[in-house]
Amino acid sequence: MQDHAGHTHPHDHNGLLTQLAQAGYRMTPQRAMIVDAIENSHNHISAEEIYSSVVTRYPHVNISTVYRTLDLLKAKGLVTETDLGNGRVSYHPTSKGHHHHLVCHECQAIIDLEESVFIELKSKLKNQYGFMADIEHLAIFGHCSKCIS
Amino acid sequence: MQDHAGHTHPHDHNGLLTQLAQAGYRMTPQRAMIVDAIENSHNHISAEEIYSSVVTRYPHVNISTVYRTLDLLKAKGLVTETDLGNGRVSYHPTSKGHHHHLVCHECQAIIDLEESVFIELKSKLKNQYGFMADIEHLAIFGHCSKCIS
DNA sequence: AGAATTATTGCAACAAGTTGCAATTAATAA
DNA sequence: TTATTAATTGCAACTTGTTGCAATAATTCT
Ligand SMILES: [Mn+2]
Ligand SMILES: [Mn+2]
Ligand SMILES: [Zn+2]
Ligand SMILES: [Zn+2]
Numbered sequence: 249m250q251d252h253a254g255h256t257h258p259h260d261h262n263g264l265l266t267q268l269a270q271a272g273y274r275m276t277p278q279r280a281m282i283v284d285a286i287e288n289s290h291n292h293i294s295a296e297e298i299y300s301s302v303v304t305r306y307p308h309v310n311i312s313t314v315y316r317t318l319d320l321l322k323a324k325g326l327v328t329e330t331d332l333g334n335g336r337v338s339y340h341p342t343s344k345g346h347h348h349h350l351v352c353h354e355c356q357a358i359i360d361l362e363e364s365v366f367i368e369l370k371s372k373l374k375n376q377y378g379f380m381a382d383i384e385h386l387a388i389f390g391h392c393s394k395c396i397s
Numbered sequence: 398m399q400d401h402a403g404h405t406h407p408h409d410h411n412g413l414l415t416q417l418a419q420a421g422y423r424m425t426p427q428r429a430m431i432v433d434a435i436e437n438s439h440n441h442i443s444a445e446e447i448y449s450s451v452v453t454r455y456p457h458v459n460i461s462t463v464y465r466t467l468d469l470l471k472a473k474g475l476v477t478e479t480d481l482g483n484g485r486v487s488y489h490p491t492s493k494g495h496h497h498h499l500v501c502h503e504c505q506a507i508i509d510l511e512e513s514v515f516i517e518l519k520s521k522l523k524n525q526y527g528f529m530a531d532i533e534h535l536a537i538f539g540h541c542s543k544c545i546s
Numbered sequence: 547a548g549a550a551t552t553a554t555t556g557c558a559a560c561a562a563g564t565t566g567c568a569a570t571t572a573a574t575a576a
Numbered sequence: 577t578t579a580t581t582a583a584t585t586g587c588a589a590c591t592t593g594t595t596g597c598a599a600t601a602a603t604t605c606t
Contacts, residue, residue, distance in 0.1 A: 250517075258449045271552095274552095274554065274601085274602050274603070275602075275603095276553095276554065276555080276601080276602070278554085278555075279461065279554090282597065292567085294594085295592080295593080298518060304445060308555095308556080309555090309556090310555070310556045311517070311592095311593090312555080312556075312557080312593090312594080313554080313556075314593085315592095316554085316592075316594095319594095328412050331550070333566095335589095335591080335592075336592070337592085337593085341576085350522065350530070352528075352532065357526065359526060361526075363527075365518075365521065366518070367524070368521075369514075369515070369517070369519070371470075371538075372514065372517075373409045373499065373514070373537070376518050377499060377508060377510075377541075377542070378542025378545070379426055379537075379539055379540070379541055379542065380497045380540045380542065380545055380568060381499070381537050381538075381539040382502065382537075382539040383537065383539075388522070388528075388530050388531075388532065388554060389530075389531050390522075390528055390529045390530040390531040390532075391528070391529045391531065392526075392527070392528055393526070393527025393528065396527070404561080421585095423571085423572050423573070423583060423584065424572075424573095424581085424586080425571080425572070425583095425584065427584085427585075428584090445562085457585095457586080458585090458586085459585070459586045459587070459588080460562095460563090461563085461564075461565085461585080461586070462585060462586075464562095464563065465563075465564095465584085467583085484561080484594095485561095485562070485563075486562085486563085512550095515561080533605080547577100547606105548605105548606090549602085549604105549605085549606080550598105550603105550604085550605075550606090551602100551604075551605090552601100552602095552603090553600105553601090553602080554599105554600080554601075554602085555598105555599080555600065556580105556597105556598095556599080556600090556602085557596105557597090557598095557599100558595100558596095558597095559596090560593105560594075560595075560596100561592100561593085561595100562590085562591100562592090562593090563591085563592090563595075564588105564589105564590080564591075564592105564596105565588100565589085565590075565591100566586105566588095566589090566590100567586105567587090567588095567598090568586095568587095569581100569584105569585080569586085570583105570584080570585065570586090571581105571583085571585085571589100572580100572581105572582095572583080572584085573580105573581090573582090573583090573586075574579100574580080574581080575579085575580070575581095576577100576578085576579075576580085576586105
């Protein structure tokens, strides 16, 4: 589980499991598979989707373990959460970069936003209210250009 | 239930129930009491709190009626919803004016924000993405000035 | 390797909110 | 005033997510 002689493999970005282990948490097959599902998902992934992916290889797993692992990863800042308004909360590895989303109420389109869009708002809140806004992975709802016309 | 000769009483701001009735919805004792609880609340109010208030006078009422009435009032734009992160969604009559909130993750303080704070962001989203953001009663989480120092 | 320690898990019960459906009842017509 | 009709309600079952607790198992110690 540890790199030999301190060198890293190509494409080794220190996986979530390794980072948990380095932070003193135990390495369990459940966690390995949950983290694997998150890392191998190219889009947003929900707790149910993670569970579905894990349960095929490990039928004994319980969905509360998925939620608890997500809580842990969130607390360690290794994944970010966002509610895209579809009834299930979505997750991302933080390593995939900070960004946000616009969600169309009419056609359910999801538009990606650069983090920079909120810099102005954040500094306004800091200057006017002394408030450090914790805007990490936000979804803003409304109507997209297609649905307005 | 209807104003005589078109004149309105002093302090009559056309209550939520009247507005529902004018929109063709039926006037039921449940709705009257639910709407009453919302209008007589000086702060944010949750579905459970509305239910608690109604059930003392009308023990037969079911909480799903509260949720359905809230859905109706939301759809008609008569109340706005916001998730202040305390496990229960909060409601306001729209007539109390548009505003937003900053919520401190450390001390749970809730700071009120003028609507104008988001004008800049909204026009940016409209100009750059053609997106009409539907920001009505938003809660932004983070750390307040007291907790930062 | 085997025992001790304690983090982690599965389970079951719970909380907030939603939904299909049959019974009720407000509004309307007769 | 009574009958008609369709909106509304209560109820029960369900969904997503959370939590206390006893059993399990990863890690550490001997
Ligand atoms: Mn995202
Ligand atoms: Mn408010
Ligand atoms: Zn759209
Ligand atoms: Zn604070």
